[in-house]
Every structure is written in C-alpha cells, then in structure tokens.
Amino acid sequence: MKSLKDANVKGKKVLVRCDFNVPISDGQIDDSYRIDQAVPTIQYLRKEGAKIILISHLGRPKGKDKSCSLKIIADYLDKKIGNVKFYKDCIGGGVEKEIEKMLTGDILLLENLRFYSEEEANDQKFSKSLASLADVFVQEGFSVCHREHASVVGVASLLPSYPGFLLENEIKVLTRGLAKPKRPLVSIVGGVKLETKVKLVRNLLEKSDYVLVGGKIANTILTIRGICVRDNWTKEEASLLDVAQSIDLTSPKLHLPVDGVMALKNLDQKYMRIGGVGTLRKEEDIFDIGPETIEKYKAIIKEAGTIIWNGPMGYSEVSVFEKGTNEIMDAVAKNKGFAIVGGGETVEAIFKAKMESKFEHISTAGGAMLDFISGDLLPGIKILG
Ligand code: 3PG
Numbered sequence: 581m582k583s584l585k586d587a588n589v590k591g592k593k594v595l596v597r598c599d600f601n602v603p604i605s606d607g608q609i610d611d612s613y614r615i616d617q618a619v620p621t622i623q624y625l626r627k628e629g630a631k632i633i634l635i636s637h638l639g640r641p642k643g644k645d646k647s648c649s650l651k652i653i654a655d656y657l658d659k660k661i662g663n664v665k666f667y668k669d670c671i672g673g674g675v676e677k678e679i680e681k682m683l684t685g686d687i688l689l690l691e692n693l694r695f696y697s698e699e700e701a702n703d704q705k706f707s708k709s710l711a712s713l714a715d716v717f718v719q720e721g722f723s724v725c726h727r728e729h730a731s732v733v734g735v736a737s738l739l740p741s742y743p744g745f746l747l748e749n750e751i752k753v754l755t756r757g758l759a760k761p762k763r764p765l766v767s768i769v770g771g772v773k774l775e776t777k778v779k780l781v782r783n784l785l786e787k788s789d790y791v792l793v794g795g796k797i798a799n800t801i802l803t804i805r806g807i808c809v810r811d812n813w814t815k816e817e818a819s820l821l822d823v824a825q826s827i828d829l830t831s832p833k834l835h836l837p838v839d840g841v842m843a844l845k846n847l848d849q850k851y852m853r854i855g856g857v858g859t860l861r862k863e864e865d866i867f868d869i870g871p872e873t874i875e876k877y878k879a880i881i882k883e884a885g886t887i888i889w890n891g892p893m894g895y896s897e898v899s900v901f902e903k904g905t906n907e908i909m910d911a912v913a914k915n916k917g918f919a920i921v922g923g924g925e926t927v928e929a930i931f932k933a934k935m936e937s938k939f940e941h942i943s944t945a946g947g948a949m950l951d952f953i954s955g956d957l958l959p960g961i962k963i964l965g
C-alpha cells in the first residue's frame with residue numbers, strides 16, 4: 581500500500597477524510613479519541629507545508645441539522661493544535677473562496693458531509709465537487725472505510741489518494757493480529773446484535789483457537805440452542821434462527837456463558853440474582869456474565885498469545901452490570917500477548933475505567949473493524965489500491 585510519506589504535498593491543497601463522528605452530549609465532546617488519533621497526520625501535513633482541508637460526517641442527520649454541526653470539533657482542534665478554522669458548508673462557491681485564502685500550514689474543517697444526502701448516495705456530482713477543492717486526497721477515517729460514500733470512495737477515485745497514518749496503522753495492526761497470530765488466538769465477542777456479528781463470529785471461529793461470547797448476542801445464541809428456555813421468543817430472536825444457522829454453534833472453539841446476572845426485564849434493580857443460564861425465568865433477562873463464566877474466560881485469556889476483543893460482556897452502561905466487562909478488560913490488560921480491542925461500547929468502557937494506557941492497540945472503528953475482521957476488503961481501503 582502507498583504511504584503518505586511518498587506524496588508530494590508541499591504547497592498543495594490536501595483533502596483529508598477524517599472520522600470525527602464522536603459522542604457529544606450537552607454541547608460537550610464525551611470522547612475525543614478519534615479526533616486525537618488523526619492529529620499526527622494533520623500535523624505532518626502542516627509540517628510539510630500543505631493546505632489542509634478536513635472533511636467528516638457527524639451522526640446521521642436528515643438534512644441540515646445544527647445539532648450535528650462540526651463547529652464543535654473545529655473549536656476542539658483549534659484549542660489542541662491551533663490555527664484551525666471552520667466553514668459552514670462542505671461544497672460550493674463559499675468553500676472555494678475560503679480555500680483560496682488559505683496559506684500553507686492552514687487548516688480548514690468543513691461542515692458535516694451528511695448535510696447532503698448525496699454523500700451517502702455516493703453521488704458522482706457531489707464527489708466531483710469535493711474533489712475539485714483539492715489536489716491530493718488522504719483517507720484517515722478507518723472507521724468509515726466500510727461505507728461506500730462519496731467522501732470515501734467517490735473522491736478517492738478522482739484524486740491521487742493516500743492513506744493517513746491512523747488508517748495505515750489500523751490496517752497493519754489488525755492484519756498482524758489476524759494473519760500470523762501468536763497462538764493461542766483468543767477472540768472475545770460481545771455486544772447487542774447477533775445479526776451484525778454473524779459473519780464476524782463465523783470468521784473468528786475459523787481463525788481463532790477460542791471464541792468467547794458474551795453480551796446480548798450470547799443470550800440469543802443460548803436461546804437458539806435451547807439452553808435458555810423461553811415461552812415466547814422475541815421477534816428478533818425468532819428472525820435470527822436462520823441467520824444463526826450459518827455459524828457452527830456446536831464448534832468446540834465456541835464458548836458461551838454458563839451463568840449470568842439475571843434481573844427483571846423491566847430492569848427493576850431491586851431484584852437481581854446470579855444463576856446458571858439454564859435457570860432463566862420468563863420474566864427475567866441476563867444482563868451480564870456471571871462469576872463462573874468470568875473465571876472460565878479469564879483462565880483462557882491468561883494463556884492467550886493474541887487477543888481480539890470487540891463488544892462488552894453485559895449491559896455495561898449500568899454500573900451493576902459492568903463487572904463482567906471490567907473483569908475481562910482487566911484480564912486482557914494483564915495478558916502479555918498482543919491485544920487488539922475495538923468497537924464503540926468496548927472502547928467507552930475502557931476509557932471509563934481509565935485503562936486505555938494498558939492496551940497496545942485500541943481501534944478507532946466499530947463497524948469497520950467488524951467488517952475488516954470478518955474478512956471483507958473495505959471499499960475505502962480497496963480504492964486506495
Ligand atoms: C462509526 O461511528 O462507526 C462511523 O463513523 C460510521 O458511522 P455510520 O455507522 O453512521 O456510517
């Protein structure tokens with residue numbers, strides 16, 4: 581793969597696709613990890629004398645929605661690295677005029693790409709308008725590379741294109757974890773939606789020595805296997821029966837929780853108990869993995885040569901159900917092998933526990949990491965050649 585260091589960017593207008601899609605609440609950035617990770621590429625371009633035009637999406641707005649404006653990101657970056665301006669649109673005459681005024685080393689962040697539906701539609705005219713703003717394109721948003729959008733594939737097909745350092749590193753690390761892993765390779769998969777992780781689990785079962793499953797997806801598999809018995813399946817579980825057939829649920833590599841933290845479905849926390857997964861009652865749900873499962877998983881993690889972890893073990897946003905995720909986090913951090921972690925909720929839990937310095941690689945991606953590990957060639961990477 582090409583490297584940004586091979587590009588001549590001096591005095592050139594460089595369009596950098598970042599993923600500044602970060603959680604924001606009450607006008608505050610809750611987690612700046614993705615933004616911070618893009619800074620080395622931005623600083624490199626500045627040092628090399630480029631005019632840096634940053635583009636990104638934020639959220640899933642339907643049209644122009646002020647609550648999804650990237651102004652807050654420009655302010656954050658300006659405080660962090662200085663001389664970062666914001667412009668209220670991402671295409672058109674106003675943007676072009678603003679870019680004409682730029683000097684080498686200047687940084688301009690444009691408004692949310694998704695204010696135009698043409699972005700997600702990978703509209704050719706929109707791609708051309710974006711491409712016309714610059715001489716060189718840099719893809720720095722690994723976490724958006726699974727999307728076939730104008731700013732991901734459209735622009736890259738129109739300009740000389742390079743991966744940014746964040747993207748290059750993500751590809752290198754994830755490939756290292758998957759291609760020639762130090763054995764045993766232990767994969768840990770959690771989270772909510774089995775349908776988004778079926779391909780992942782299937783691929784990991786092929787490549788790993790152990791696949792440890794937690795979170796709601798474990799509950800769904802336990803129900804499908806008839807271990808958790810329910811009178812009424814949720815519609816979601818019923819529809820997953822077919823989907824789950826493509827996973828070898830009898831694989832000896834597949835490890836499911838043996839016990840869990842049960843609470844009432846409506847989450848009345850006055851009622852909570854720990855029990856074997858087969859004892860689940862119809863008014864209950866499992867909200868975390870139980871102590872026996874934690875010990876079993878920890879023993880496997882301790883011996884791992886490589887670990888891939890995506891997805892929390894329980895409903896970790898609620899403190900009484902975060903023990904499973906935190907214990908697994910601790911075990912992964914203590915392991916001396918090579919660990920890759922990713923996925924929005926997993927990363928959130930790591931930062932919440934202030935454990936980020938204990939991990940060798942925390943991916944910036946959620947869905948893109950899943951697709952990458954599932955064996956897909958992401959369109960945003962493929963187009964870079
Ligand atoms: C992400 O957060 O995974 C990326 O920014 C992609 O966002 P999307 O799922 O809204 O396309």
